[in-house]
Amino acid sequence: MLKTFPRLTRDHQCEIVVIGGGITGALIADELSKHGHHVVVLERRDVGWGSSAASTALLQYEIDTHMTALAERYGEADAVRAYRACAEAIGELESLAAGLGNVDFERQQSLYYASNEEDVASLKEELALRQTHGFEAEWLEREAILAEYGFVAPGAILTQLAASVDPLPYGVSTVYQGG
Ligand SMILES: Cc1cc2nc3c(=O)[nH]c(=O)nc-3n(C[C@H](O)[C@H](O)[C@H](O)COP(=O)(O)OP(=O)(O)OC[C@H]3O[C@@H](n4cnc5c(N)ncnc54)[C@H](O)[C@@H]3O)c2cc1C
Numbered sequence: 001m002l003k004t005f006p007r008l009t010r011d012h013q014c015e016i017v018v019i020g021g022g023i024t025g026a027l028i029a030d031e032l033s034k035h036g037h038h039v040v041v042l043e044r045r046d047v048g049w050g051s052s053a054a055s056t057a058l059l060q061y062e063i064d065t066h067m068t069a070l071a072e073r074y075g076e077a078d079a080v081r082a083y084r085a086c087a088e089a090i091g092e093l094e095s096l097a098a099g100l101g102n103v104d105f106e107r108q109q110s111l112y113y114a115s116n117e118e119d120v121a122s123l124k125e126e127l128a129l130r131q132t133h134g135f136e137a138e139w140l141e142r143e144a145i146l147a148e149y150g151f152v153a154p155g156a157i158l159t160q161l162a163a164s165v166d167p168l169p170y171g172v173s174t175v176y177q178g179g
Contacts, residue, residue, distance in 0.1 A: 005047055014040040021047035023055075023167050030096070052167045059163040060110050061087035061135075066126045080133045087135065090163050097165060104166040113145065113156035120155045127157050136160060 005021075016032055018025045021043030029039045041047070061083060063070070070079035097105035114120045130137050137159040145153050 003047075005043070008042065012040060014038045016040075017042055020050070022050040022052040023048075048168045055167050057164050057167050058108070058110070059090050059093060059165060061090060061161055062110065062112060062159070066122070067129050067133075068122070068126050071129065076129075083130070083133075083135065087161055090161060093165065094163065100169075103169045104164070106164050107160075108162045108164050110159045110162035111140070111145075111149065111156050112159075113153035115153065117154050123155060123157060130157075 015038045018029045018032075018039060018041045021041050025041055025043070026047075029041045032039045063082060063086060067079050067083050070082060073079075094105055094107075097103050112123070114123050124139065127137055127139055137157050140148070140156045140158050142152065142154055145151065145156055
């Protein structure tokens with residue numbers, strides 16, 4: 001669902017200006033307008049054509065930094081809070097997608113594998129910490145990875161909480177819906 005938006009050709013009054021019409025700006029503008037604010041999104045190119053259009057569009061609660069590393073840096077409670085916010089966001093994005101229509105939202109599995117034996121211990125520690133805090137995840141051994149996914153890795157964390165979405169119509173429709 002592609003849409004065009006009018007150029008800004010005159011002065012315009014609003015409460016909040018969001019600079020950038022990628023997925024971040026779209027979601028911020030949507031949230032603010034749902035809370036009754038008069039929001040304008042300014043985009044210097046076409047809406048959705050920044051890095052959002054290039055994204056592989058995977059929605060994972062696993063942040064690039066391990067929960068164990070976050071816990072060391074900021075404490076376990078804050079690390080868990082960050083992961084939980086990301087886990088909850090997947091359901092929230094699913095609800096938003098349902099209201100938008102054709103944005104190809106699909107629930108997915110996520111497989112996070114060790115590329116060599118040296119990484120297995122830290123990945124198992126990561127899994128243990130997540131499980132301690134109630135995150136659904138399981139360990140797959142080499143044989144199971146080969147049988148299920150057809151490639152060789154010494155171990156992996158498998159989680160059922162992940163999704164994919166087409167970010168371009170998602171962002172564009174969100175901006176459009178926000179008015
Ligand atoms: C190849 C690739 C794969 C990726 N895969 C994933 C993935 O699988 N999952 C995931 O979550 N993330 C992924 N990402 C990251 C993801 O693309 C970004 O996290 C997300 O799309 C960033 O969205 P954004 O709205 O912040 O930025 P953008 O989509 O880049 O939007 C920023 C917008 O701001 C506009 N802008 C900037 N300055 C101004 C200005 N001064 N005035 C007006 N407009 C301005 C730009 O033109 C642009 O359109 C990937 C990124 C790349 C490049």
